[in-house]
Amino acid sequence: MTTRPNELQRTERRALLIGKWSNLFMAFAGVTAALLSRSDAMLVDGLYSLVNFLSAIAATRIGARVGAPATRSRPWGHDFDEALYVTFRSLILIGVLVFALILSGIKIFTFFTGGTVPELVFGPIAVYAVVIVVICVALAINYQIAYRRSGKRSAILKTESRAAMIDGALSLGSGAVLLSLPYLQQTPLAPYVPIGDAVLVIVLVLLIIWQPLGSFRTTLADLAGVSAPSKTVSAVARASRALAREKGFKFHRAAVLQAGRMHFAGVYIDPQRPVEAREIDTFQETLAARLEDLIGPTRVEVVMTAKTGPLPPDPRE
Template sequence: MSPQNLSETNEKVALVRLASHIALWGNLFLASLKIGTGLLASSLAVLGDGIDSSTDVIIALMSLLVAGIIARPADRKHPWGHGRAETIATTILSFILFFAGAQLMLRAGERLFSLGDTRVPPPLVLVVTLCSILGKLFLAWSQMYLGKRANSAMLKANGKNMLGDVVISSGVLIGLALSILFHLPILDPLVAIGVGLWVIRAAISIFWEVNTELMDGNSDPELYQALFEAVRSVPGTVNPHRARMRRIAGLWDIDLDIEVNPELSVREAHHLASLVEQAIKERVDGVYDIMVHVEPEGEAESHPTEQYGLREGDEK
């Protein structure tokens, strides 16, 4: 890893730790407030909102653990470094959210079909839920802002989850207000079921996003276009092929083959490959490593159906 990438990694670790501490203590306060209020007021909607915030506490603890792992330098067992820990943690996060949402829906379903339950939550739950909305707005902003600065998929996913929490709490607030105003106890479990569905939807969305990185995929054709444009900008290099890009902790690991004049010396061909690497770094932000394989011009024609990577034109 280059000194520049090492500096970027250290800065990322510091930002992840800061965001994690903010999320940890903020969500711990909100979760305690909502779970306590939900139990005292017998409101499944508020209790479910609190359970959702408690999962954010677990996420924050996980983020702190991951920050320590990704800060470790590459070693013999992990020559690409430890950045994949963030991807794994984000995947675990999606499963935690999914099961929390499913558990809430089960409890709400039991309450919904429980005959004779006519309890209506007290007005206090409205004040608590409103405070939760304001607190979550701040926490969501902090995670998205620091996630963007750190280029952290985990923090961005957490910020997205917290924005979803704002929507959840807003729905809870409206449902509780209607329940209290019109004395409709059935609205409390119905709102709780809606909260559970929203949490499950967010979990599935996060899983599919991180799955692309976990499977070494890249769905952005513009990045490959920038890659091929970089090759075209270097005179003497042609036919970029077997191009592959994958993310490692927010940085790009890039492999590609190029062709050069077969009469060039090894030193001259290496110089052209170095120019291609520099041209790529000028066009693609956040490059972790680049591997440029040099072939004599016309060599790729003997392998028309290569199994791996993209040729120029495949990205369109």
């Protein structure tokens, strides 16, 4: 089932609108809980939600532009904006997590050098953790439903769904560990209870930071013009070869890039006979329609050439 651009935009807009205001509430709740409880973990959670709120605003605007027709200033359209969004969002999240790491490191250093570390107040933590986990689970479900309705083609919805699940896991893990700290008072770990909050933040950062690092690496490859996965390239080549055969053209090869939900396919053919430009336009439009049903929205460029043979391999391979 193919999801048309306008329908995809409406699906994204509805999901992101809910996410935007939910994350604003969670950001306010997180900062408030941090001030009342003196917990760095709650502060990090609140900042994470604030990033999600700001990202939802940007994502709504970007989602409305993706798939728009090319213009003089943007001859390839705005499709790479989606990959840029995911890239910079990942960088911001990495920055927030590194900030949390530094903050926790300072608290631990202060503790071991004889400084004063504020005691935690556990009441606000319990209330905050329960409320935020419920909201995050609901948001993750909302984004996942929207992502499936988009035909699993929206990198924005996929990213936001993961962010909501991470935020919920962060809140659940933070709340559970922090509320268990008082039970350590009768154990050999009692002297280290004051820095339990900081140790928790470090552990959570080390567990979570791989997700934005992975997203950053993937979208950076898209922006660098790295070829789409071999499965996608093979699908484009098969469809192009079949259509070329129908039209009596000789198919040479296909090159495919991907940026978010959009694919860019360069198809190299030799008509082997005189053709009108209109016939090539029809070939391009027909192939684009077939590829949309096959791999998703695709911008197709047809190159007529007598040169044969595949591209040379990467010298590093």
